[in-house]
Every structure is written in structure tokens, then in C-alpha cells.
Amino acid sequence: MATIKRFEDLESWKNARVFVKEIYQATSNVALQNNFGFQDQIRRASISVMNNIAEGFGRFNNKEFRRFLDISVGSLLEVKSMLYLAEDLKYATPEHAEKLRNDAEKIYFQLLAFIAYLRKNVKS
Numbered sequence: 001m002a003t004i005k006r007f008e009d010l011e012s013w014k015n016a017r018v019f020v021k022e023i024y025q026a027t028s029n030v031a032l033q034n035n036f037g038f039q040d041q042i043r044r045a046s047i048s049v050m051n052n053i054a055e056g057f058g059r060f061n062n063k064e065f066r067r068f069l070d071i072s073v074g075s076l077l078e079v080k081s082m083l084y085l086a087e088d089l090k091y092a093t094p095e096h097a098e099k100l101r102n103d104a105e106k107i108y109f110q111l112l113a114f115i116a117y118l119r120k121n122v123k124s
Contacts, residue, residue, distance in 0.1 A: 012107060015110065016107055019079075019100075024046075026092055027042055029091065035089075038085070038091070041082065048072070050072075052072040072111055080101050084097070
């Protein structure tokens with residue numbers, strides 16, 4: 001297993017980065033421009049996922065890193081919840097919303113596995 005030296009090497013961060021781009025693209029439609037609050041919230045929550053992974057990586061101990069990963073998980077679930085609302089409000093097709101929720105689920109399980117690994121194998 002390769003040593004991770006930078007947050008950019010983390011698969012969960014890489015996937016979160018792609019996910020942010022997908023959320024931005026999905027929320028660029030005209031209907032959402034009339035609901036800036038929704039658009040802003042889902043975008044900020046998605047950004048929070050990748051940024052908290054990066055910020056936690058830079059902390060001095062793994063307990064703090066796990067705390068930031070927990071925040072990432074919370075933000076990710078917020079986005080997933082908002083995707084249901086996007087579907088209900090017709091901001092996204094059911095198929096597109098489901099695809100994005102599946103992408104979120106993949107990141108969710110990566111983060112949970114990483115948190116479990118840090119709890120079990122890394123002392124701090």
C-alpha cells in the first residue's frame with residue numbers, strides 16, 4: 001500500500017472533488033437561479049465534504065482528522081438529502097438525482113472505511 005503524503009492522494013478527496021463539480025453542473029440550470037438559497041446551500045455542503053477531508057489531513061493528530069472526516073460525512077448526507085428535494089422540486093430528473101445520490105453513497109462508504117481504519121490502526 002502506497003504511503004499517503006498529501007491530501008490529494010486520498011481517493012475520498014479525489015472523488016469528493018469530482019462530486020463538487022457534478023453538483024455545480026447539476027445546479028447551474030435556470031430554475032435554480034431563481035432559488036439561490038437552495039443552490040448556495042447544496043454547493044456549500046458539497047464543498048465542505050472535500051475541504052474537511054483536506055483540512056483534517058493537515059491536523060496534528062488522527063483524533064482531529066477523524067473529527068473532520070465526521071464533518072465531511074455530515075455534509076455529504078446533507079447534500080444527499082437535498083438531492084431528494086431537488087428531485088421533488090423538479091430541479092433534477094429522478095435519474096440524475098439518483099446518479100448523484102449513488103456517487104454520494106460511494107464517497108460515504110469510503111469515508112466510513114477511512115474513519116474505521118484510523119480508529120483501529122492509528123493511535124493519537
